[in-house]
Every structure is written in C-alpha cells, then in structure tokens.
Amino acid sequence: MIDSLEAQRVISQHRGDAIVVTTMSTNFEWPQVSTNPDLDLMFSGAMGKASSVGLGLALARPDKKVIVLDGDGSLLMNLGSLVTIANMAPPNLIHFVFENKVYRTTGGQPIPDAGRLSFTGLAAAAGYANTYEFADLASLERNIEAVLSEAGPTFVCLKIVTVRERSPFPLTTFRSIIPRFRAALQRSSPPE
Amino acid sequence: MSALLTAGKIIDELRKCGITHLVWLPDTESQVVWEAANGQPDFTIVPVCREGEAIPIAVGLLLGGKTPVVVHQNTGFFESGDSVRALALDLHLPLLLLIGYRGWRRNSPITDSAAIFTEPILNAWGIKHYLLESDGDVGKISLAHKEAHETQRPVVVLLGMEIE
Numbered sequence: 001m002i003d004s005l006e007a008q009r010v011i012s013q014h015r016g017d018a019i020v021v022t023t024m025s026t027n028f029e030w031p032q033v034s035t036n037p038d039l040d041l042m043f044s045g046a047m048g049k050a051s052s053v054g055l056g057l058a059l060a061r062p063d064k065k066v067i068v069l070d071g072d073g074s075l076l077m078n079l080g081s082l083v084t085i086a087n088m089a090p091p092n093l094i095h096f097v098f099e100n101k102v103y104r105t106t107g108g109q110p111i112p113d114a115g116r117l118s119f120t121g122l123a124a125a126a127g128y129a130n131t132y133e134f135a136d137l138a139s140l141e142r143n144i145e146a147v148l149s150e151a152g153p154t155f156v157c158l159k160i161v162t163v164r165e166r167s168p169f170p171l172t173t174f175r176s177i178i179p180r181f182r183a184a185l186q187r188s189s190p191p192e
Numbered sequence: 193m194s195a196l197l198t199a200g201k202i203i204d205e206l207r208k209c210g211i212t213h214l215v216w217l218p219d220t221e222s223q224v225v226w227e228a229a230n231g232q233p234d235f236t237i238v239p240v241c242r243e244g245e246a247i248p249i250a251v252g253l254l255l256g257g258k259t260p261v262v263v264h265q266n267t268g269f270f271e272s273g274d275s276v277r278a279l280a281l282d283l284h285l286p287l288l289l290l291i292g293y294r295g296w297r298r299n300s301p302i303t304d305s306a307a308i309f310t311e312p313i314l315n316a317w318g319i320k321h322y323l324l325e326s327d328g329d330v331g332k333i334s335l336a337h338k339e340a341h342e343t344q345r346p347v348v349v350l351l352g353m354e355i356e
Contacts (some may be wrong), residue, residue, distance in 0.1 A: 041255070045278030056252020056260075058236065059213065080241030084249075088238060153229035175283050181256060187258070 001161040002137050004098055009033045010137065011067065011096070014144050017058055018065035018094075018190060021051035025104045026069040038184035042173050048077025051085065051095055057092035058153075063190045065092050065148065072099040072119065073111045079122070083154075086127030091151040095123070100160040106162030123155035135159040196326035197353055199228035202290075205333040209288070212258045215246045219265035221291035221351040222293030226263075243268030247287070254285055258344055261334070264291040266310040266350075271314075276346065281317065284349075286340035290333070293350040298325070314348055319350040 008026065018042050022030045027042045034040050038075040041057075043050045054068035070165050075081075085093065101114040120133045130150050134140040140158065147156055202225050206214075215238045218226050219286060225233040229235050238248045243264045269276070269291050280287045295304025302308055314321045322332040333349055340347040 014210040035209055045249060045282065046244075049245070049275060049279070052245045052248035053252040053255075055238075056215075056249040056254075056258075058252075059236070059249075060253045060256020081245055083219065083241050084239070090240040143201045180254070180281060185256065 001135060001159050004160050004163070005029050005032065006077075006137055007098070007140060007158050008069065008144040009132065010140055010144055011069070012095045014148055015067060016065070016146070018067050019054075019061070019066055019185070019192060020067045020069065021050050021054045021057065021076055022069045023047075024071045025100075026071070026083060026098065030069060038180055039188075040079045040177070040178060041181055042174060048074045049081075050074060051081040053076060054080075054088065054093060055085050055088060056083070061087060061185065063186065064089070064185075065094065066094060067094045067148075069097060070097045071104075072097055073103045075109055075119065082123055082126040085153050086100065087130065090153055091128075091129070094148060094156065094179065095128075095152045096140070096158060098158050100162050102162055102164060104163060107166050108162070108166065120155065120157045123157075128153050128155040130154040130160065131156075133157045133159070197324060197329075198327055199224040199352050201327045201330045201331065202324075203228050203235075204233065205330045206261060208334055209261075209337040212236065213250075213253050213260040214263055215240060215250045215253070215260050216263040217241075217243050217246065217267065219292040220294065221265065221353070222290065223264050225290075229351075232235075232317040237302050245271050245273040247279050250287055251264050251279045251283070251285060253303070254287065258313055260287075262287065262289045263291075266287075267311070268307050269348075270306075276319075277349070280319050281319075284344040286344050287334075288337045288340050289346060289348045291348050291350050293323070293352050296323075296350070296352050298352070310350070312334070318347055319346055321350055323350045323352050325352040 023043045058066040086090045102108040120131045235310045246262045253260040295307030336347040
C-alpha cells in the first residue's frame with residue numbers, strides 16, 4: 001500500500017506545467033507538495049465531480065496535460081464520468097484514483113464494495129486508452145514518466161493506505177483560487 | 193399544428209453567442225437541436241451519461257476559456273441541482289443553460305410535477321430564466337447569455353415546446 005502524501009509527492013515531481021485538479025482529501029495534502037500552485041484547482045463541493053471538471057479543462061486546453069487526483073468514494077458518486085471521459089477521449093487527461101477504501105473526510109466509513117470492486121477494470125471496460133494500478137511506491141516511481149507521457153485518457157488506480165482520521169478541510173476555498181488559476185492559464189496560452 | 197420553434201433558429205442564435213461546446217443529455221424538447229448541431233464544425237457536442245456531470249464539465253470548459261452551453265431537461269436540472277449550487281452559483285460563473293420544459297402548457301392546466309416545480313425552484317435559487325415558445329423568442333438566448341456574463345451567474349432558457 002502507498003502513503004497518500006508520498007504518492008502525491010511523486011506526481012508533483014513530474015507534473016511539470018500540468019493542470020492539477022484535486023478533491024476531498026487531496027485538497028488538503030496536495031498543497032503540501034505542489035510545485036506549481038498557480039495551476040492547481042482545489043475542488044470542493046458537488047461531490048464526485050472532479051473528474052468532470054478535469055474533462056472540461058482537458059477539452060478546453062488540449063495543449064496542456066490535466067491531472068485529476070480523485071478519491072474512490074468520489075468516483076463512485078460519478079461513475080458515469082468514466083464513460084463520458086472515454087467517449088470524448090481527451091489525450092491530455094490523466095485520471096488518478098486514490099483507493100483507500102473509505103470515506104476519509106467523514107471519518108473512515110467503508111465505501112460500497114470496498115476491496116472487491118476493480119476501478120481499473122471499470123475504466124478499462126469504459127474505454128480509457130491506458131489503465132494502470134500501483135500498490136507500492138517504487139512501482140509508481142518507476143512508471144510515473146510513462147504514465148504522464150502516454151496519449152490518454154489514462155487511468156491510474158493507486159492502492160492507498162487506509163487512514164480513518166478525518167482529513168481537515170483546506171482553508172483556501174475553491175472560489176478564492178479561481179482568479180489566480182484563470183490568470184495562470186491565460187499566461188500559459190498557446191500562441192494564436 | 194405547425195412548428196413554432198425550429199432547431200435551425202436556435203443553432204443560429206447559439207452561434208451568435210460564440211458557443212463552442214454543447215454539454216448535453218438529449219431530451220424530448222431538444223432532440224432535434226442535437227441533430228441539427230451534430231456535425232457542425234463550430235460546435236463540439238459533449239454527451240453526458242447523467243445530467244449532474246454536465247455542470248462540472250461546463251465549468252471546466254469555462255475556466256479553460258471556452259463558451260459552453262448546458263442542454264438538458266427540467267428533470268435533469270433537478271438531478272444536477274447540487275452541481276448548480278456548488279459550482280455555477282457559489283463560484284459566480286456565467287453559465288447558459290437550455291432546459292427542456294417538460295410538462296409546460298400555456299393553454300391548459302399543468303399536471304406534470306416536473307413543470308409545476310421548475311420555475312419555483314429557479315426562483316428560489318435566484319436564477320433568472322426566459323421562456324422560448326416560438327422562433328420569435330430565440331433572441332432571448334442571446335439576452336440570457338449576455339445577462340449571464342454581466343451578472344456572473346447562471347441563466348436558464350426554458351424550451352417551452354417540442355422543437356421541430
């Protein structure tokens with residue numbers, strides 16, 4: 001099993017100028033390791049919709065990679081997004097799911113079908129171009145460059161250590177970072 | 193009865209608004225608009241599996257600099273309610289929605305709860321809305337789009353009849 005923060009540290013080291021969309025627990029952890037906070041979109045509210053926001057961004061900005069750091073409970077709330085993403089097939093979208101088998105932000109209640117459900121299987125069946133599953137940090141480190149460089153949509157399930165303590169909510173609100181995020185995106189626009 | 197609201201007029205009006213993406217789950221009222229928009233080089237259609245996906249996809253498109261419109265039925269608007277609240281309303285984003293007004297009748301009693309609850313819910317959430325009943329009304333789409341940008345809020349255009 002992989003420590004959630006260590007997994008994010010590895011992703012951060014390789015994200016370059018990619019947009020990163022976080023949600024729920026990763027909203028709190030990602031800012032601790034992010035190397036490019038202007039292009040981070042910490043997404044809270046409307047639970048389970050980070051993958052859909054990521055799809056919209058990926059379609060709007062095909063010149064930029066978009067990395068979504070999703071939760072397993074969050075994805076279960078929006079499973080249809082796997083089909084929608086596979087159908088639109090944005091090559092620049094990398095969809096990570098942190099499978100810790102619990103709703104961490106509410107105190108660690110188990111998600112439905114925990115441990116039996118295969119998120120990677122669902123993504124593959126939906127039609128993602130690439131699917132990966134990593135259960136140890138060394139495997140993630142060995143493969144992260146390939147994961148981020150392949151033409152997507154790419155789905156990555158990370159088997160994460162189950163932590164039952166509630167993660168604190170970030171002090172920064174989604175709304176307050178939008179002007180900074182939009183300005184950073186405009187600065188990085190491709191030439192007309 | 194001849195068609196009073198035609199797909200081509202709606203498409204032309206969306207084009208005037210600079211719409212780039214139609215984020216869409218087809219419904220009875222708007223199905224012909226889908227067919228008219230499909231294959232048009234200046235529109236990308238983003239089909240969704242469930243209406244709740246449409247708002248966050250549109251938000252991603254907006255943040256990325258595109259101009260989406262969300263199209264689905266009033267039943268789907270109810271389904272997507274939390275996304276409307278947490279994203280379009282709380283984030284103050286100028287989102288245009290075309291919503292099929294299932295059950296709406298001008299000249300006979302409304303018995304479908306989908307129609308009965310539509311405008312009261314829009315009013316409760318403070319979402320401005322316009323009703324389209326004929327080709328003469330399609331200018332309301334541009335009006336709604338302009339108002340969404342001026343107020344940085346979602347604005348709804350209700351499709352009051354099946355389009356031909």
